[in-house]
Amino acid sequence: MLDNVWLIPLFPLIGFLINGFFGKKIKNEAVIGGIGTLAIFASFLVSCGILLQMIGLPPEQRVFEKVLFPWIHSGAFKADMAFLVDPLSCVMIMVVTGVGSLIHLYSIGYMHGEEGFYRFFAYLNLFCMSMLLLVLGNNMLVMFIGWEGVGLCSYLLIGYYFHKKSAGDAAKKAFVMNRVGDFGFLIGLFTLYWWLGSNHNIWTINFTEIKAASNLLPYGGVVTVATLCFFVGATGKSAQIPLFTWLPDAMEGPTPVSALIHAATMVTAGVYMIARMSFVFIKAPETMMIVACVGAATAIFAATIGTAQNDIKRVLAYSTVSQLGFMFLAMGVGAFTAGIFHLMTHAFFKACLFLGSGSVIHAMHYALHKGHLHDDAQDMRNMGGLKKAMPITFLTFFVSTIAIAGIPGFSGFFSKDEILWQAFANPFHGGLNIILWGIGAVAACFTAFYMFRLVFMTFFGECRINAKVKDHLHESPLVITIPLMVLGFLAVVGGYIGMPKLLGMLPNYFEHWLEPVFALANEYGAKYAHSGGHHNPALEWGLMGLSVVIALVGISIAFTMYVKNTELPGKFTATFPALHRAVYNKWYVDELYDYLFVNPCKAFGQFLWKGFDVIVIDGAVNGVAGVVMAFSGVFRYIQSGLIHNYAWSMAFGVVVMLGYYVFK
């Protein structure tokens, strides 16, 4: 099975080619959707086979490389189209193909009747192929193809409703911001390649070879530069400060896209990349600190914005940014396993939340359409009391909300608590650790608050939708609810494979599974870690209890404000109008970026257009033409058309030339 790893990206590619080229002629939605879903499901089955085979191998043999064909061989430079299967990529392909299959299935129902149905599935398959290349590539260049490919698909799918200007703008914004990050990725790649090559004559971009050579890398110095560049790439793809503003705007795309690309898979590429190169990152303590700080800052910053948004998808978008911040926090404190674990559980519950919100929007849209109303189908202020109309959606949504809020027994608790504990206890950043933990804990409180605010506003209380269309609200069809139920189930039980040792009920399978991948990084890290570290079971119990209390506090605030005493939010807004306005307007980050980058760029563009292009470029071209015109305007009179004139001038010329030679 391992030898057939290349089939995993191949199936979605075939699906993309069929739907992309013939989808318009096929027309039948069931066939198009079936092809798309089966393509990724086939990859899922292959992934399962590979996972089972990997589990059967002893841990130290769980690395497999498959060279499909030589790609670029030029002098010392060598890049093959080759795949790397190890425990880390196994986790990623399972998440991508598993969650991907469910979302494809869901899309058949959700996208029913949309114009360009085939286009949607073609892009979705293309995305899956790129993402699988990204996680399976055994060298940085294959990873980079995937990295660019997912960016492209993200652009195409955000702009799916391209006739809407806002969708086109959002797509462009996402693409440009990602390009900024990709630039960093490339510079990092070059730096690492150049340094290893010129100093140790190891010209390689292959992960396994870099890993083997990583003991030659110094601590800090050039590694800091390279890893910081890689981290810039990660912030672009994974929507971290400062490149996070594209993700909330990406909600212009259809909801399954938000679930698959902008929650479960693509945005985690940055986290994956850091985990893949953990043995390089850990050698740059400064970078690790920056990663941790940026992660924590993003976690709290996005969480605060999430508390004031009214668009259901926007709340989830900021929640995603915030959760990605947690993952980066984990990476930055050296808790690679915890970060990947959170990546996985987050994929389950956030995909479920997005798909659930899609189900709600679907129902709202249908009801409003029936009543010929133009209310916003995504605005939570128009919702409320949907619990009765949509029991399955509510149940799965509620379960996932509990998971993300961090209530014990659900998947999010295990992963988030692990991150917070390691942020506190990992001995890398000295006094900073406790601050990182504190920020993370406050962000977790905000998470619980805004998620329960969302649930209360959407599913509880009075139904605020126009009374005329109340009866049109109904549960979504099975093709939508089945993925919800599967994901909801995973959101509950997904955490049990990575239970902390402390609870002691189950061994931490997940940590053992990833141990060989991060062993080297941990070894490097131990060399400069501050001695000690807090490995005190009592303390861990205490912090775990504290984080549960924090989550409950967040939930109870939300309950008080949005169920018990619904005037409170209004009063709060009236008391602190400036604060509310700032949070509601996303701390004016977009405006700040407009002021700092977008407007100067536009002004520069205007200058290049009106100043440089019109005057210099056009001036040069038109000037040359003008000079030629002026000369020819004089000389054209020589061409009289009279044969005698020509004959005379010829004779005259001959006489002059002969005269010259005769009298010379």
Next chain:
Amino acid sequence: MENLNGYLIISAILFSIGTVGVLVRKNAIVIFMCIEMMLNAVNLTFVALSRHLGNLDGQVFVFFIMTVAAAEAAVGLALMIAFYNNKESIDVDDMNLMKW
């Protein structure tokens, strides 16, 4: 060949008459004949010098020139007929379409 000068003088006179004819006459056929005269003046020089220098290359050249002149006559007369069909004139002053 004490009378080489005579041949060359006649040739020069013929060439000059031809040149003046080309420059001053308006009838295309006359101009054409003048060109032929210039060619033949050159031929005469070639033959005379060939004989004088005892080298046959000049006479070979003359055959080439006569061949070219024949071809030129065929094309030139055809052009003139075509022109006459269009304009009912073979005056070169009427051939003035190729100008600014």
